Amino acid sequence: MAHSQALAESRREPARKLAHVRTWLLVVAALVFLMISIGGATRLTGSGLSITEWQPIMGALPPLSESDWQDAFAKYRQIPQYQQVNRGMSLEAFKLIFWWEWTHRFLGRLIGVVFFLPFIYYLATGQITRALLPKLAGIFLLGGLQGAVGWYMVRSGLADRIDVSQYRLALHLGLAILILGALLWVALSLEEKRDRAAVDRPGSGGAALIAILVFAQILLGALVAGLKAGLAHNTWPLMDGRLVPRGLGIMQPWYLNLFENAMTVQFNHRVAAYVLLVAAVWHAWAVGRGTHTPHARRSALLLAAAVVAQAGLGVWTLLAQVPLALGLAHQAGAAAVFAMAVWHLHAMRHPAR
Numbered sequence: 001m002a003h004s005q006a007l008a009e010s011r012r013e014p015a016r017k018l019a020h021v022r023t024w025l026l027v028v029a030a031l032v033f034l035m036i037s038i039g040g041a042t043r044l045t046g047s048g049l050s051i052t053e054w055q056p057i058m059g060a061l062p063p064l065s066e067s068d069w070q071d072a073f074a075k076y077r078q079i080p081q082y083q084q085v086n087r088g089m090s091l092e093a094f095k096l097i098f099w100w101e102w103t104h105r106f107l108g109r110l111i112g113v114v115f116f117l118p119f120i121y122y123l124a125t126g127q128i129t130r131a132l133l134p135k136l137a138g139i140f141l142l143g144g145l146q147g148a149v150g151w152y153m154v155r156s157g158l159a160d161r162i163d164v165s166q167y168r169l170a171l172h173l174g175l176a177i178l179i180l181g182a183l184l185w186v187a188l189s190l191e192e193k194r195d196r197a198a199v200d201r202p203g204s205g206g207a208a209l210i211a212i213l214v215f216a217q218i219l220l221g222a223l224v225a226g227l228k229a230g231l232a233h234n235t236w237p238l239m240d241g242r243l244v245p246r247g248l249g250i251m252q253p254w255y256l257n258l259f260e261n262a263m264t265v266q267f268n269h270r271v272a273a274y275v276l277l278v279a280a281v282w283h284a285w286a287v288g289r290g291t292h293t294p295h296a297r298r299s300a301l302l303l304a305a306a307v308v309a310q311a312g313l314g315v316w317t318l319l320a321q322v323p324l325a326l327g328l329a330h331q332a333g334a335a336a337v338f339a340m341a342v343w344h345l346h347a348m349r350h351p352a353r
Contacts, residue, residue, distance in 0.1 A: 017127040018190045025187035040331035047100035054151040081162045166226025173222045181342045188346045206283045207348040211341040213276045220269045229262035230322045280307040293351045299344040
C-alpha cells in the first residue's frame with residue numbers, strides 16, 4: 001500500500017510542476033492582453049508621443065518633481081504633434097496623456113519581470129523541460145524585440161509627422177498578438193489531459209485558416225487605426241452610398257492604396273470581416289456535424305460567436321465614430337478573438353484524452 005501511494009505521488013509531482021508553469025504563462029498572457037488594451041487607449045487618446053525618450057531602466061520612474069514635469073513637457077513641445085495639434089496645451093492636460101503612455105511602458109517592463117524571474121526560478125528547480133526551454137527563451141526574446149519595436153514606432157512620430165507610422169503601428173500590434181498567441185499555445189500544450197503529439201485531424205486546416213484570418217484582420221485594423229480611417233465613411237453597409245465606393249484606387253502606384261488610402265484600408269477591413277465571419281460560422285457548422293470531441297465542437301461554436309460579436313462591435317464603433325470606450329472594446333475584442341482562435345486550433349490538434 002505504501003509503495004502504491006508513493007508511486008501515485010511520484011506521478012502527481014510532474015503534473016503539479018506543469019500546472020505551476022502553465023498558471024505562470026497564463027498570468028503573463030493576461031498581462032499581455034491588458035497591455036494590448038492599454039495600447040489602444042494610448043492611441044485613441046493621442047498619448048503615444050507624450051514621452052519622447054526611450055530609457056528602458058531610468059524611464060521606469062515617472063517625473064517626481066515640478067521641475068521634472070516641466071522638463072518632460074518642454075521636450076514634448078518640441079515635436080510636431082504639439083506644435084500642429086496640441087499647441088497651447090496646459091501642463092495638467094499633458095499629464096493626462098503622459099500617464100497613459102507611462103502606464104503602457106511600465107506594464108511592458110512589468111511583463112518582462114513577471115516572465116523573467118519565474119523563468120529563472122523554474123529553470124533552476126528543474127520544472128522547465130529541455131523541450132520547453134527553447135520555446136520560453138524564444139518568447140522572452142520576442143518580448144525584448146517588442147520593446148525595441150515600440151520605440152521604433154514612437155520615433156516615427158517625433159520628427160516629420162504628428163502621429164506614428166501606420167506600418168510601424170501594425171508591426172507593433174502584430175508582434176504583441178503573436179506573443180499572446182505563443183504564450184497561450186505553450187500553456188495549453190502543458191495540459192496533462194491532452195495528447196502531447198499534434199496531429200493534422202480533419203478540420204485542423206480550417207481552424208488554422210481562421211486563426212490566420214483573425215491575425216490578418218488585426219493587422220488591417222492597425223492600418224485603419226494608424227490612418228484614423230474609422231473617423232470617415234461612418235455608414236454601414238454602404239460607404240459613400242455604395243457597396244464599392246469610388247476612389248479605392250486613386251493613388252499611384254496602385255499598391256499604395258492598400259496601405260495609405262484611408263478609404264481603401266477601411267474597405268478592406270470591412271471585406272475581411274465578412275470573409276472571416278462566413279469562415280468562422282461555416283467552420284463551426286462543419287465541426288458540429290463531424291466526429292470531433294465535445295471540446296472541439298464547443299470551442300468552434302464559441303469562436304464563431306466571438307467573431308459575430310466582434311463584427312457587430314466593429315459596426316457599432318464605426319457608426320458612433322470611434323468613441324474611446326468602443327474603440328478600446330473593439331481592440332480588446334480583437335485580441336480576445338485571436339486568443340479563442342488559438343485555443344480552438346489547439347483543441348482541434350490536441351484533443352483531450
